[in-house]
Amino acid sequence: MIKLENINKTFGTQEVLKNINLEVKDNQVISIIGPSGSGKSTLLRCINLLEIPTSGKVIYNDKVMFSHPGITSKREYEKISRSIDKSLNSYREKVGMVFQHFNIFKNLSVIDNITLALIQNKKISKEEAEKIALNLLEKIGLRDKAYCKSTKLSGGEKQRLAIIRATALKPDCLLFDEPTSALDPEMVKEVLDLIKEIVKEGMSAVIVTHEMRFAEEISDLVIFMDKGEIVEVGKPEAIFHNPSSNRLKDFLNKVL
Amino acid sequence: MFIENIFRIIQNYYIDFLRGTWVTIKLAVIAVFFGTILGSLIAVAKISKRPILAKVGSVYVEVFRGIPLLLQLWVIYLLTSTTLGKTAAVCLALFLNSAAYVAEIIRSGIESVDKGQMEAARSLGLSRWFSMRKIIFPQAIKNILPALGNEFVTVIKETSLASAFYIGDLMTIKNTITTSTYLSLEPYIIIGLIYLFLTFTISKLVKLLEVKLNHD
Numbered sequence: 001m002i003k004l005e006n007i008n009k010t011f012g013t014q015e016v017l018k019n020i021n022l023e024v025k026d027n028q029v030i031s032i033i034g035p036s037g038s039g040k041s042t043l044l045r046c047i048n049l050l051e052i053p054t055s056g057k058v059i060y061n062d063k064v065m066f067s068h069p070g071i072t073s074k075r076e077y078e079k080i081s082r083s084i085d086k087s088l089n090s091y092r093e094k095v096g097m098v099f100q101h102f103n104i105f106k107n108l109s110v111i112d113n114i115t116l117a118l119i120q121n122k123k124i125s126k127e128e129a130e131k132i133a134l135n136l137l138e139k140i141g142l143r144d145k146a147y148c149k150s151t152k153l154s155g156g157e158k159q160r161l162a163i164i165r166a167t168a169l170k171p172d173c174l175l176f177d178e179p180t181s182a183l184d185p186e187m188v189k190e191v192l193d194l195i196k197e198i199v200k201e202g203m204s205a206v207i208v209t210h211e212m213r214f215a216e217e218i219s220d221l222v223i224f225m226d227k228g229e230i231v232e233v234g235k236p237e238a239i240f241h242n243p244s245s246n247r248l249k250d251f252l253n254k255v256l
Numbered sequence: 257m258f259i260e261n262i263f264r265i266i267q268n269y270y271i272d273f274l275r276g277t278w279v280t281i282k283l284a285v286i287a288v289f290f291g292t293i294l295g296s297l298i299a300v301a302k303i304s305k306r307p308i309l310a311k312v313g314s315v316y317v318e319v320f321r322g323i324p325l326l327l328q329l330w331v332i333y334l335l336t337s338t339t340l341g342k343t344a345a346v347c348l349a350l351f352l353n354s355a356a357y358v359a360e361i362i363r364s365g366i367e368s369v370d371k372g373q374m375e376a377a378r379s380l381g382l383s384r385w386f387s388m389r390k391i392i393f394p395q396a397i398k399n400i401l402p403a404l405g406n407e408f409v410t411v412i413k414e415t416s417l418a419s420a421f422y423i424g425d426l427m428t429i430k431n432t433i434t435t436s437t438y439l440s441l442e443p444y445i446i447i448g449l450i451y452l453f454l455t456f457t458i459s460k461l462v463k464l465l466e467v468k469l470n471h472d
Contacts, residue, residue: 051374055385085384093381103376107394116390117380162376167379 001026001172001204002095007046007056008070009039009228017040017053017079024173024204030217031236032208034225034250040208041100043225045177047206048095049088053082065091070183093121096166100178102158102167104150109138111146114165121169136164140194161195171205180211212255216240224248261442269433276426277450283415283425286352288358288408294351302363313359319354326417328353346418351440354411355416358411360468361407366392398469405462409455416451426450 002024006111009017016039024030024047032040045051049058055070071077105113114133119126137143140160145153153161159179160170166174176195192214199202199205209215215222215236222239224232226247233241238255243249266273296405302313304387320328332349333342340348377387401447419427 048379050379075307078307082305088378089381089383092379092382096378097376099372099376099379101372103370103372105373105376105391107391117377117382121381166380223294 001061002047004043004047005057005058005059007030007043007053007058009042009051009053011142016228017046020046020056020230022047022223022230024206024233026172027202028220029199029202029205029207029218030221030223031062031216031219032206032223032225033210033212033239033251036152038225039228041177044097044177044206044208046206047175048092048097050097052077052084060091060095093117093169093174094155094171095173096167096169096171097158097175098162098177098179098191100181101157102162102182104153104162108150109147110142110150110153113150114168117165118168129222132168136168137161140164148247154187155183156190159183159187159191163191163194163198167198167203171203173206174198176205176207178208179209180209204249210255212240212252224251226251258442259335261439262446265433265437265439265442266446267471269429272429272432272449273426273446274427276424276447277454279424280359280412280415281424281454283347283350284408284412286347287354287411287415288404290347290351291354291358291407291411291422292358293384293406294355296362297360298355298359299366302359303366317356317359318442319362320353325349325353325414326420329417329420335394337421342421343423345419346423350411350415350418357407361403362396365396365403368399369395401469402466405458405465409458412454412458413451429454 002022004020004022007017007020007022008015010145020041020043021032034040034044041050046053046058049066052066053068053069055068055076056066057064058066065088068074068080071080101212105116108116111130114136115126115129118124118129120133134143134146137146140163141162142153142157145157150158150161150186163174163179180191181193183191188211192211195205195207196218207215207218217236222236223230224239224243224245224247232245232248239248240252243252292316298313298316301309302317304310304313328348329349333345337345338346373391373395374384376386377391378384382390415425416427418425419430422428422431422472430440430443430447
């Protein structure tokens with residue numbers, strides 16, 4: 001469904017991603033693990049092109065969303081990001097994202113957080129959008145807070161709202177950028193449970209996470225990254241119980 | 257003697273003071289109103305991803321903030337007063353100048369909004385401009401409104417420079433009174449108190465607004 005080919009990303013002189021190749025298949029759940037600063041989040045942001053790679057190709061269902069042999073200047077970068085900007089809107093509807101810091105729209109009520117993009121993108125009426133939103137809120141037990149200010153929610157509630165906000169658009173794939181890293185420990189489970197429930201309903205997901213047990217349980221494929229490279233790819237059993245590279249062994253020793 | 261003079265002047269010229277105050281308020285309102293419209297456009301230009309627009313925006317801000325207002329008033333007055341008339345020429349100069357300050361207020365207001373808000377909106381497939389309108393601007397307003405109120409206070413004081421062109425603002429009244437009474441200090445004191453009253457009242461209103469916005 002989504003293919004990344006030879007992705008490179010540099011910030012100034014720093015190489016954050018080095019020649020990354022990645023394919024996300026239909027209904028496949030991929031976890032990306034690795035030490036902080038290894039480029040996991042940047043890679044994730046390159047998938048929906050919130051971050052424009054310095055070079056490489058991003059393909060969605062045989063449609064080339066981005067392709068460039070090598071951007072050399074900031075000016076060129078701005079020009080390219082401008083020229084592909086409009087074509088990305090429909091792509092991003094299909095490949096949603098959940099952020100570490102939730103990024104709930106602070107000026108909108110809980111329900112409007114969901115209906116805003118529904119009404120704008122799907123061209124449906126406000127009533128219809130609210131019906132969809134209320135059903136989704138019911139699912140996460142926030143129906144009675146539908147018309148509250150979104151800033152009044154707890155961290156766990158905000159993140160669950162962010163997740164259903166992204167799923168409301170019926171994406172093919174969701175990208176999770178450390179979805180539980182900013183949460184208090186007692187709220188982690190409710191968010192992880194919701195993610196499990198959603199991917200079970202049939203959706204691809206790419207999850208950057210530090211929750212190793214969760215990654216092992218939910219993933220079809222685990223990617224281990226270090227220093228901007230994909231070091232090891234494999235089934236969860238292989239990655240967590242039979243690591244082949246020393247770098248992965250070191251990492252697992254430190255976090256498990 | 258001094259106090260007596262002040263009361264006598266107020267008694268004889270209160271209509272002129274009121275008229276002058278009215279002109280001053282009018283000038284300030286026009287300057288801030290049109291300054292806000294132009295300033296918003298300049299702010300949007302400044303944060304634009306198009307290098308040329310961004311450059312035009314920042315050159316405008318640098319020029320109008322870097323040159324003394326009195327000089328700007330003179331240049332624009334000399335260029336336009338014959339075609340536009342005196343008052344319109346002064347208004348034009350005031351709002352062109354105010355726009356530069358307002359642009360900076362709005363730009364910093366927009367930039368104070370968490371970057372994640374824009375990213376979240378874009379990640380839902382919303383366009384940049386739609387996200388600006390529905391998510392960023394409404395949040396930026398909170399930071400912009402109080403600063404805009406302070407800009408209004410500043411502009412009220414700056415309109416005093418317009419007295420150089422005799423367009424009937426508060427400061428001009430001083431000359432009227434001095435010509436017929438040979439008194440200078442007394443009218444200055446009265447005018448100063450009127451300015452203080454105006455700016456103090458507006459500052460207080462801005463404070464109230466700020467508290468209300470934080471409360472919401």
